[in-house]
Amino acid sequence: MRETSPGHYEGYYTATSNVRATGATVEVRAQDDYGNTASEIAKGKLNIN
Numbered sequence: 001m002r003e004t005s006p007g008h009y010e011g012y013y014t015a016t017s018n019v020r021a022t023g024a025t026v027e028v029r030a031q032d033d034y035g036n037t038a039s040e041i042a043k044g045k046l047n048i049n
Contacts, residue, residue, distance in 0.1 A: 021048050 001011035024046040029039040 015048055019048055021046060024048070 026042040031037045
């Protein structure tokens with residue numbers, strides 16, 4: 001992933017040809033060196049072409 005503007009990130013993933021997703025969501029998870037974790041469902045859409 002890369003930050004394209006402050007607070008806006010873009011990432012790319014190559015899915016296999018048999019992947020189908022209707023209404024898919026993206027969950028972002030982060031963990032620091034001390035084991036603290038946080039997660040959040042991202043706003044927006046997931047497009048699989």
